Amino acid sequence: MSSRPTIKEVSKIAGVSFKTVSRVLNNEKHVSEETRRRVEEVVARLNFRPSHAARTLAGRRSFQVALLYDNPSPYYVYHIQLGAQQRCSELGYRLLLQPVDSQSPDLVSNVMALIDEAHLDGVILSPPVTEMPALLDELDRRGLPYVRIAPGARKDSGMAAAIDDVAAAREVTEHLIGLGHRQIGFIRGLESHVSTWDRLQGYREALEAHGITFDPELVAAGENSFTSGGEAARQLLDRHPRPTAIFAGNDDMAAGVLAVAHEADIDVPGQLSIVGFDDSDLARAVWPPLTTMRQPVRELAYAAANLMLAPDAEPRVTLDHKLMVRSTTGPAPR
């Protein structure tokens, strides 16, 4: 095992003190151009990489933050990771990807253990970890910086990156209303995700803005999964008169609706329009391709990491959503 060079060996070869090498590595000022070049050359030649552990131990920063998630959707997790990781690596930080169990009574102590063990400089929270008040309180108490992605509770405190779920859901609903639909079913997602209630709110507002009475019977409960979407759809489609459109709180549930429609030989979009939410990979893999609200998951995570690490930014950013009209929506049947 060829042992890695240390900062001292670099300094010996470059003919400077090891403190000067440290200055070069950390891009500090007060190093002459000449010296800097010489040191950098040796660093490159030896392929020297400073020990992260030593930096963490000696310094007051660890250059490590963690992304906490507890989400069953591979698509969502994958893209959240990508966005956050990209920004972190651009800024020279390491990102620890940490799945947690947000329902566990030990959540807070598990997260604190991670923070202490890894000397974290901050944490990024994604839904539904964003909604655990005990965790937020403890982070506040310890003064540890954190950013939330799409927070529901305490929307206006702390740093956060989000989209406007209410407005997005309103647009979806207005798209359907514009196509002549009046009986529009809504399948809501997991209760623990606050976006669930925001989207329901947007749906309601759009109806009322167009003089359509909100009917609680047209709202079915789902659990964000394909299966639960199918079950909710069956429930809605059994009603008389049958809804001519269904708006599902995410794409998985919308795919469930679509499968039930196929099974029952209901033509989509001829007899039934379907809209999802997220624009996940799934939206383009089902048939017909799903009309859905695109949520910039990756960009949200990128923005969150940026908020954490480049603190001059505004504490709250809102990114744009976009309705992707594909082939599961059409004019309401007569």
Add this chain to the structure above:
Amino acid sequence: MSSRPTIKEVSKIAGVSFKTVSRVLNNEKHVSEETRRRVEEVVARLNFRPSHAARTLAGRRSFQVALLYDNPSPYYVYHIQLGAQQRCSELGYRLLLQPVDSQSPDLVSNVMALIDEAHLDGVILSPPVTEMPALLDELDRRGLPYVRIAPGARKDSGMAAAIDDVAAAREVTEHLIGLGHRQIGFIRGLESHVSTWDRLQGYREALEAHGITFDPELVAAGENSFTSGGEAARQLLDRHPRPTAIFAGNDDMAAGVLAVAHEADIDVPGQLSIVGFDDSDLARAVWPPLTTMRQPVRELAYAAANLMLAPDAEPRVTLDHKLMVRSTTGPAPR
């Protein structure tokens, strides 16, 4: 920011030397039951967590391994991560999840940088990072332990966890032959994934074992994506006689085939049978639900992490695959 307790504070309160606390934390022998209990009690009371950085710096192990991946499939990455992470955390290791660009000329140096910076104890490679000879050579040269998940090249050297892709593809093909299909199209995946060629091999072997001549015209090239699967399907379906079944190298491509069939109003499975590979979430989200070969992705990663960290195990493990017969396969049309 309440500052974390250190091992010295624990030792002071417990009335022992800090070295003894270290012994308790590392579960070393030569500590009396009495002392151990006392120390553990203080550790729990203070909520003490040893600094990972200090352990890494002082000791000869870092208790850190990395999982390297470069795979476009969220489903695959998500499950690989879960399996590896579970085994690592069971054994007290931290797993660094590291996306890499396997096509980059800097791959080797980037990975070596990570190894040095983090003092990694080992790395887990997933396809297609498993197939980069320069990387394997350099790891060998440095004597750093590594495990490969589903390796293609150099199958019989080093530690690895895999399924038998050839046998699995043979079973898929035999399922179709058993249903009376004789014109069976095959859509292969990315060239850089060796499993692509193994699956093609299995397809070929099954045909030949049943006296069906292998026809290269029935093999189309895909790139593991939904879109490429659709394109390959169009190509195959334009032929005369039209194949009565298509075996796609993964589920995304199979979903692409299914979409093309819907579009062209070809009944599945009445006029065309389709099989995928992986049993990803997608397989159950499309309609009709996809017949596919289940690959235990999560278990593979779990086994790989176990090989890495519990070195008494056999260096190579093969896990079982399983054909999931759903609704896209049926008897060949007359």
Add this chain to the structure above:
DNA sequence: TTGCACGATGGCAGCGCTGTCAAATATGCC
């Protein structure tokens, strides 16, 4: 009784860096 192995504990160097302070040298200004 002596001698010795072994279990239990402590002492201390040192892992590879950063923070702090001091020293040496250069620069500016009246």
Add this chain to the structure above:
DNA sequence: GGCATATTTGACAGCGCTGCCATCGTGCAA
């Protein structure tokens, strides 16, 4: 030219642990 100030560099402690060696005590064979 002289003194204040800035720039550049070095010396050294110490971050919180583990590895190694020393020490002390105890039980047991000779």
